Amino acid sequence: MDKFKTYETAWCPGCGNFSILNSLKTALEELGIEPNKVLMVGGIGQAAKTPQYLNANSFCGLHGRALPAAVAAKIANEELTVIVNSGDGDSYGEGGNHFIHNIRRNVNIAHFVHDNQIYGLTKGQASPTSGEGFITGVQTDGNLNTPLNPVLLAIASGAGFVARGFSGDSKQLVSIMKEAILYPGYAFVDILQPCITFNKVNTFAYYKNMAAPLEDDYDPTNRLEAIRMSMEVSEKIPTGILYREDRLDFHRKNGILNDGTPLIKRETQDQVLKDLIGSFI
C-alpha cells in the first residue's frame, strides 16, 4: 500500500483537504491504478495544491484553468486517468466558463471540487458558493451575491455524473470518487469541506449536522428528481450520487479518436502530407 505516498503539505492542521486527499489515495489504490498512469491536474488555490501531495503525474496550471488543460491531456492520451482537484474559487469563479463548457464537451475525466465556500489562499474572501450575508474583509457589508448551486448547475447543464460528498464522510467519499473515476465521461463531484481558518460559519460541525447521505432507494437516473434533490440545501444537504446518465463521451463522439488509439500514438503518414500538398496543385 501507499503507492501514492505521503508528503508534507502547506495546509492548516485540521483542514478538510487532508481527508479528501486520503480518500483520493484510497480510491486510486482500491481501483488498482498505477501512479504513472494517473495525471492529477490543479489550478491555483489550497485545494489545487493536491497534485503536489501525492505520487502521480501532476500538472499545476493557472488559476481557473485546470479543466481545459485536463481535458486536452485526456484527449491527447486516453490511457491516462485524469483527475482535477481544485477549489470552489478556481472551479466556479475564475474557471466558471470552463466548468459549463466542459460539461458539454464530456471528456472522460473526474473533477473533484473542494468546496469550502471561501477563498483560503488569498485569506478569506467570499467565493461563488459563500452564503448571502457572509461577512469577510472584502464583503464588509456581508456577501450580497446569491450563492451558486454547483450540483444544480451541473445537472441543468447536461452533466452525466453529478455527486456531492463531504470531507467528514470518508467512506462515502471514497465510494463516490471510485464511481466518478470509473464513469466514462465528465464526472463532477462537489465536496463539502470546512475551512477551519477562515470560514467560521460553515464549520465541520455545521457540515456534520447538514450532510445527509441519500437514501438507498434514491434513483439517480431520474433527472427531475435529481434537480429537486439538488435544490435542497436549507434543511439538510443531500450527499451521494445525485445524477447519473450514460452518455457518449468526447472520445466516442470524436471521429478521429473513436477507434481507441490514443492521439499521441498516431503517426501522420508522409503520403497524407503529399496528398494534401497535391490538393493545392
Added chain:
Amino acid sequence: MYNILIGGAAGQGIDTTVSILEKLLKHSGYYIYTTRDFMSRVRGGHNFSLLRFGTEVITSHSYCLDGIIALNEETIDIHKHELKEQGFILCDSSFDYPDTDLRVLKLPMNKIAKELGNGKASASVAVGAVLKLFGEPFTYIEEVMADVMKKEILEVNLNAAKAGYAAVEAKFNHLEGGYKDYMLISGSEALGLGAVAGGLKFYSAYPMSPSTAVLEYLASVGHKAGIVVEQAEDEIAAVNMALGASFAGARAMTGTSGGGFCLKVEALGFSGIAEIPLVAVDVQRPGPATGLPTRTEQSDLKFVISASQGEFPRLVIALRNQEDAFYQTFRALNLAEKYQIPVILLSDQYLGDSTACVKPFDISGLKQVSHAKEAQGEYLRYRITEDGISPRLIPGLTDHIVAADSDEHDERGWITESAEVRIQMVDKRMRKLKGLIEELSEPEFMGVEHCETLLLGWGSAYGPIKEAVSLLNKNGKGSYGALVFGDIYPLPQEKLKFYAKGRTLINVEQNATGQLASLIREQTGIECHKSILKYDGRQISGEEITKIVLEGGSR
C-alpha cells in the same frame, strides 16, 4: 503581367468568382497573386479582390488595373481611377455608367442568368467573359467549377460562363507561363499545412477574424491527418488546452488574432516557466480592442515579444509569404519541442488571406526532433543542465512521474520559494536562449549589394518590399537593397550590423509607430533615418513604397 479587380457587395459571390478565375489562369500557366479586401459584414458593403497574374513571380498586389469586374455600381465609382487607359470595365447592362467611357463593356449578365433559371449565376457570365478577354480556352472550366460549386448549380453556372464567353471578343494575348504545376495556396492554408508537416496533433482556437482561416483549414484536414481540432469556449481555454495536450505528448498549437492573443498572455508565461512546448499563432489585424476586424496591420510585434509578466525565453517568427508560412510553421513546432518554449508565429490578414503560386513544398528534408531526452538515474523533469534544456518525458509513457508547475519549482517540479533555487531555475531557463540565438535565421537581403539606401521590413511586407526594391533599382535614380526579417525576436543582428553601415535606412512597416525600427534601436543602437508607415488597414503595395521613396518622403 495582368491585374484585374473583382468587386461587389458581400454575398454576391466575389470569393467564388476569384477562386474559379485564379485556378483557371494558373492551369493555363500563369503565376497568380490574389489579395482579398473585405468588410466585416456578411451582406452588402464593398468587397473586392485583386487578381494579378503573369509569367514571372509576383510578390505584391498592385492598384494599376487592366480590368474591373464590377458586380455592383459602387465598384466602378471607387476603382475607375485605378484603371489603365486601355483597360476594361465589365459590368451588367443595367448599370447606370456612361457608355461614353470607351473602356466599359456592358453585358446582360443578370438577364442571361435569369433566363438560365438562376439569378445568382450572373458572376459566372463574368467568369466566361474574362476568360475570353484574356485569350484563354474554355476547356478546363467544368473541372474547376465542380470543385468549388454544389452539384445542383453547376450546370446553370457552366451555361452562364459559356454565354459570357460567347458575348465578348479577345482583348489581351495569352502569355505562356510555367506555373501550371505550382501550388496555389493562401498564407493561412500554408501555415496549417506546415503544422501538419510538423506533426501537429492538437489545435485549439476560438473563431476570430482573420485567424479563423487557419482553424477552418486544419478542421478540414483533421480526419485525414489525425489532428484533433477543438473549438474552445474562449481563447484562455484554447491556449490552456494546447498546453495540456502538449504536456501529455501531443504536438499542439493554438491560433488567434490580436484580441484573442491578449487573453492568452498569462498562459504564454506558463509555457515559459513550466517549459511546455507551445506554438501560438497571431494572425494580426488592426487594433487596439476590436479595431478593424477584417483588415491588416503589423502592430502586434512589440506586444508579443513582451507579452506576459516575468521573464522567460521565447521565439517570435514573422511569416513573410506563403512558402515561408509552410516551412516556418514546421520549424516553429520543432523549435518549441527542442527548447521547450513558446514560439509565436506572426501572420496577418494580408498574408493569411492572399493566395499565391508556390513551388510544391518539399518535405524530404523535414525531420521532426524527438520530444524527450532519456532520463539517467533519478528522473528530474527540471534538471539543471548546461544548455538549459531538461529531460522531458511524457506522462504515462514512462515509469517515471512527470510534473509541470506554474509556480517556481525545484528540479523535481515541486513548488519552492528557495531564493537559491529560484536563481538557478531562472538562469537555467534563460540559458536556452544561447542555443536558440545560434540557430536564428538572419533576415533576407535583396537588391543591390552595395546599395545607398536600405529598406528594413519584417513579415508580410516582404513581398511588397521585394517588388519595390526591384522597381526602384530599375528607375535608375540611386541604388537600393532591403533586409526583411522572418525570425524577429530574439533579433538576429549579424546582417543588420553589416548592411546598416553608411547607408540611408528606411523602415517600411504596416503600423503607426515603427515597431521594428524601435526594436532595432533598442537592441543595436542603429537608428533608421526615415520610415514608411501605413496603418489604414490596407496593405501597402510595392508601387506605393516605390512612389514614397522616390518622393524622398517619410510616411
